[in-house]
Amino acid sequence: MTEYVPAQDRYEKMRYRRCGRSGLLLPVISLGLWHNFGNLTPFETQQAILRTAFDRGITHFDLANNYGPPYGEVERNFGRHMDADWHTHRNELVISTKAGYDMWPGPYGDHGSRKYLIASLDESLKRMRLSYVDIFYHHRPDPDTPLEETMGALDYIVRSGRALYVGISNYGPEETKRAARMLREMGTPLLIHQPSYSMLNRWIENGLTEVLREEKVGCIAFAPLQNGLLTGKYLSGIPADSRAARDARYLRPDAITEEKMRKVAALKKIADRRGQTLAQLALQWALRDGVVTSALIGASKPQQVTENAAAVQGPDLTEEDLAAIEAALAE
Numbered sequence: 001m002t003e004y005v006p007a008q009d010r011y012e013k014m015r016y017r018r019c020g021r022s023g024l025l026l027p028v029i030s031l032g033l034w035h036n037f038g039n040l041t042p043f044e045t046q047q048a049i050l051r052t053a054f055d056r057g058i059t060h061f062d063l064a065n066n067y068g069p070p071y072g073e074v075e076r077n078f079g080r081h082m083d084a085d086w087h088t089h090r091n092e093l094v095i096s097t098k099a100g101y102d103m104w105p106g107p108y109g110d111h112g113s114r115k116y117l118i119a120s121l122d123e124s125l126k127r128m129r130l131s132y133v134d135i136f137y138h139h140r141p142d143p144d145t146p147l148e149e150t151m152g153a154l155d156y157i158v159r160s161g162r163a164l165y166v167g168i169s170n171y172g173p174e175e176t177k178r179a180a181r182m183l184r185e186m187g188t189p190l191l192i193h194q195p196s197y198s199m200l201n202r203w204i205e206n207g208l209t210e211v212l213r214e215e216k217v218g219c220i221a222f223a224p225l226q227n228g229l230l231t232g233k234y235l236s237g238i239p240a241d242s243r244a245a246r247d248a249r250y251l252r253p254d255a256i257t258e259e260k261m262r263k264v265a266a267l268k269k270i271a272d273r274r275g276q277t278l279a280q281l282a283l284q285w286a287l288r289d290g291v292v293t294s295a296l297i298g299a300s301k302p303q304q305v306t307e308n309a310a311a312v313q314g315p316d317l318t319e320e321d322l323a324a325i326e327a328a329l330a331e
């Protein structure tokens with residue numbers, strides 16, 4: 001295995017934004033390991049994707065306890081990558097993981113109890129060969145566990161040194177407001193929210209962004225390319241090496257509708273006019289409002305990371321571009 005020497009100029013290629021009212025800056029493009037880091041992808045491919053990301057100034061890698069396949073395998077592989085490439089760069093990285101979806105059998109391996117969250121993070125740390133994570137998330141709201149218990153567990157996780165910061169994911173506006181206030185009172189501010197957000201999925205504009213602004217909480221938007229739809233790769237069918245072909249569970253062919261493709265084709269014309277790819281336009285758009293700290297992409301090839309990271313060099317979005325995008329989305 002060749003020794004990894006990161007690109008000298010990596011920090012000149014990326015932009016960093018402050019996460020809410022915290023001291024932490026995040027790259028405007030972050031890399032998620034949900035797909036392509038389990039046991040179906042060669043270690044060398046994973047390594048090339050991670051190295052390419054860091055060489056472009058992407059300092060934030062996002063994981064979760066049950067990313068795989070099988071569950072836990074992505075964290076286990078990440079531990080191997082840590083040993084191979086990252087130990088001497090640990091302080092240059094922001095590593096996150098989560099718990100909140102099903103992880104192990106029985107009543108204690110799912111949802112939002114103190115018992116589940118603390119045990120799960122302890123297992124995650126072992127798999128990743130880390131002594132702490134930078135951000136630990138509760139992965140989804142749990143209507144049956146008192147929010148006080150879940151937030152109390154997050155507070156304890158920070159105080160015990162297992163995580164430096166905490167976040168929540170997939171919470172609606174009202175529960176986000178309650179969570180932020182509870183954590184503030186406990187003395188562990190809510191750093192960040194991780195919702196889905198893209199040109200084709202704008203639910204956060206319905207109240208959540210306002211709450212995040214009011215509460216001064218950062219936001220990392222996951223799936224800003226809508227699983228790859230917003231790259232234009234499905235405009236003339238389903239490529240054999242795409243997510244829709246490989247993993248139809250997560251991108252069902254029937255989700256690639258004619259209506260969406262009409263919008264995508266119109267958006268691609270705008271990207272062409274601006275001299276960039278549709279993926280780059282979609283990322284710039286997701287970041288247009290400062291409330292979104294970072295756009296959290298996935299990648300199956302290093303070249304995708306290179307293309308997506310270059311979104312930061314794109315021409316500023318003008319009022320005219322934004323109006324054209326709204327018109328394209330109304331097609």
Ligand code: NDP
Binds near residue numbers: 062139296297307
């Ligand atoms: P994206 O919307 O960015 O989709 C990524 C996929 O699109 C890639 O794997 C690749 O798939 C394709 N792609 C990316 N860039 C390009 C390009 N330039 N050209 C062509 N194809 C491209 O995000 P994901 O759905 O992967 O989610 C990103 C991250 O968000 C996850 O890894 C995870 O960390 C987080 N997440 C969090 C969730 C939560 O509940 N908190 C839920 C889901 C995700 P391919 O090449 O295989 O077609």
